[in-house]
Amino acid sequence: MTQRAPDPSAVQTLLEPNAVAIIGASGDPSRIGGRPVDYLKKSGFAGPIYPINPTRDTVQDLPAYASILDTPERPDLAIIALPAAAVLTALTECGQRGVGAAVIFSAGFAELGPEGAELQRQLLAIAREYGVRLLGPNCLGAMNIPRGLIATFSSSVQSGLPQAGHIGFVTQSGAFGSHCFALARERGLGLSRLVTTGNECDLDAADCLAYLAGDPDTRVIAMHLEGCRDGARMKMALDLVQASGKPVIVLKGGESDIGAAAAMSHTANLAGADAAYDALFRRYPVYRAHSIREFIDVAHAAAQSAIPRGKRLGLITVSGGVGILMADTAVKLGLDVAPMPQAAQDELHAMWSTATTRNPVDTTAQPVADPHMPADFQRVMLRDGNYDVLINFLSMLPLAPALADKLRPPLQTLRADYPDAVLMIAALCTPEARQGFEDDGYLVYEDPTAAVETASALTVLGERMAASKPWSRDTDPALATLESGRRYGEYECLQLLEAAGVPSVPARRAENAAAAAEAATELGFPVVLKIASADILHKSDAGCVELNLVDEASVRAAFDRIIANARHHHPEAALDGVLVAKMLGGGVEMAIGVQNDPTFGPMVMAGLGGVFIEILEDVTFELAPFDDAQAKAMLERLRGYSLLTGARGRSVADVDALVATLVRLSEFAAANADVLDSIDINPLMVMTAGQGLAAADAVILTRGNP
Structure with a gap:
């Protein structure tokens, strides 16, 4: 079966209309049907706005029409704000009028159960018949901020129109989208597009990602994801994003069903609800945030700053204690708080003899007397320290307007001299001081820990943008040897795996x-x-x-x-x-396996084996198929990886053989994706370097097993 690819052109029809009709338009700007009329007028939408209301001659000072069939020209986009029972008729008329896309605010469809699902099926059938692309139903709408298209009924817009910027935002939850929109506006973040997909009857998050990948107004994509029904389409969309060179920040909620056979499989028990999503995001230039604050912080930073290509972090502070706190957080997050070269430390000592110059660099409170010092010290750190990110903790100094005014000019010069550096300020600021620093190109945070966390997120994005590559879908047909519904004994399992390139005892x-x-x-x-x-x-x-x-x-x-x-x-x-x-002796006991995720397909597990695997849960997953580099990265994520590399006098294990085996297992799993349920290999005895490995026990379950 041919996989339906994401359709960016359909989202373009939705978000770039020349004329808009509002079906169910109200003269009251506070009502659901009145808000989009009001918003479109206030935002300066350049095209015609056609309110559709058979009971009124005008709506909010605009000529009203009894039907979309009566408008003087064909609208490209229709916004439907009617009760669910009236939506099918309205959509039929949109199709008859030749409308290209429709936003359906109305609830009462698949989210309510079987009866609503049937109504939604009929809705999609009408859309397909006439070639109308749908956003929703049960959605909060969409925005194209530079064009003034505010096709939403969100009350968040009533307190202020959005600011144009370079973050494209996709969310499956309208309420979440409104909350983040309001936060972004208060933070001064500019958006290029905002789309709430609702029930995803037709257009979904993958379509929106594909559109944003090619949108010239969008530099960074932010996506809130509750779940994904079509993993292959999501991978295709992320391939397009990857090719565009744009980073993605994701806030993922919800759970994924691992499958009915989970209780029979160690691998499935250990997979957890989000293992497949984590594995997917690692493949692409995607950073997964775990809170709304982090989601907003990282999206803002990625849109305003260069993306670092390394993990070296320089810290400069007016407080030794805060410097230690930031360094501790950085080390926990895997950042490299490398010391300054000795010659550079000597230079800093010459500038201020009481400074601590290793890294973190502590100027003490001297910037109060010498406002040039933070910039002067950072210049040496950038010149000689080879840092990818620099964080300058100024405590509450910028709360004093006179001091902020003195600190800013030398920092402006530094920013101009190092335009590609990632420079952050952690400080309490007046609104004016904060805006000034941000206008100068600095990322500003009140909490120094938040600054370090954001720096870490940016380095993750940098690594993934440098390493990610298009998804490989090619598999060897000779490996497709499993039969659906067949029960395999252990001897057969070992023979099948041996033939696929997984050695056995x-x-x-x-x-x-x-x-x-x-x-x-x-x-x-x-x-x-x-x-x-x-x-x-x-x-x-x-x-x-x-x-x-x-x-x-x-x-x-x-x-x-x-x-x-x-x-x-x-x-x-x-x-x-x-x-x-x-019976094999010695070596390191590992466990490897496969769990076929219902959305994203087979994912390979690797972890420490033996009887303690489910107690220690030191496991990691990667979506199949993958290459040697990804297999090696899997192993390096394990807390017990040092057991393979000679920790505490142990022999170095045959990591190369383990990497090759993981790759072959991933290829076998991908080739049998249509019939495979799970594979468990525990223990896998990994011998001393050069001596290979062998599977000592294996279970293969296929779909259709009783």
Whole structure:
């Protein structure tokens, strides 16, 4: 089936109309049908505004029309502010008039249950018949600020029109959009576009992302996401954003259904609701915020500043204590608070002998007497310290207008001399001082910790913008070997994975005790015996695993015990004898696996293995398929990664073999995405560097299993 791609041209029709009709227009500017008329007039929308109201001759001093069919010219955009029962008729007339797009404020559709969902289905059918693109229903509308298109009924606009800027904002929640719009306006943030997608009957967040990727007014994209129904379309849209070179700041809420088989899979249990979204965002120039404050701060910073390409942070402060606080936060966030070169430290000492010059640099309160000092010190730090971001903590000094006026000119000169540097000020300021610093190109924060957190976010964006690349969708068809609904025993699982490039322990399947003893002799002692049955997944719980068997007699006895335990605990299970496997010693026990996310497809897990995996939960996920660099980054995210690299005198593990295995597993998972449910490989024994690795246990579940 051909995947429907995001459609930026449809969003362009919505957001760049030449004429607008408001169906259900009211003469009262405070009513839902009256607000867009009022907003369009006040914002200076240049095209015709056609209020549609069959009971009035004029609406807010504009000629009114009984139907959209009566307007003197065809509107490009219709805003529908009617009860749900009247929307279908209104949309039909829009189609007959040749309207290109419609914003539907009205609620009462899919959000209310089956009856509303049927009404929404009929709505979409009408839109498809006539070629009308829909925003909503149950949405708060949209804005194109530079064009004066304020197609919304949000009450937030009543307290002030939006300021034009370079942040394109998409949200699935109208109320959230209104709140952030008001915050942005109070903060002085300018927006290029704002779209609230509501029920996403037709146009969705992916369409909006694709449009904003090509919008010349938009430098930064901010997106509030509750969920995503079509992961492939979202990936396509993010591919376009990535190609545009624009950063994305996301605030993601809601949960993702991992699937009905979660209780049967370690991987699924550990995935968590948002693992797929986190993995998706890592692939692209996306930073995920975790609060509204952070969402606004990072969007503003990305729109106003260059994006740093490294993680070196320079700190200069009038308070040693605050400098330590900022440094502690920076280290926790993975920033490099590198010291100043000694020659540069000596130069700073010569400028002010009581200064602390390592990094953080502490000028003490001397800037009160010498307002040039913050700029002079920062010039040395930028020249010699090779810092990607510089934060200047000035405490409450800019609250004094006279001192702020003295601090500003040398900082203006510094900004002009280093136009590409990311420069921040953390201080309490008068509104005038704050505006002045921001006009000069500084990012200004009251809270120094917030400044460090924003600096960290910018460095994440910088790393991802430098490293991200288009999503790879090519898979090897020869790897598509799984069958839907089939139950695979462990021996078959190991064979399938071996064929796909995932090494496994040497093993034989034996139907009786004599064959088991013969297999053990061939493999070499010690060995492990496990029940061979596709119906018994948790073998240890049923007493169906025997370890460290050192001779034929112990193997024969273990065979009999395992078969007896299997029949006792699972009398209904089909038994295929036992699996005899070479018992490996040494190495690092890892667990790897796959969980097929219902929205974004297979995601590969890696973590420390053995019996403690679900206790420690030191795991990470990546969407399949991926390459060596992404596999290595997966491992480096683990808290226990040092166990693979020789911590505390341990041998260095074969990380290269583990990276290659993760890549091959991701390719196998992607090739079988249509039928795969989950894969668990635990333990995966990673031996000393150069000696490879081997899967000691594996479970593969396909869709359609009972």
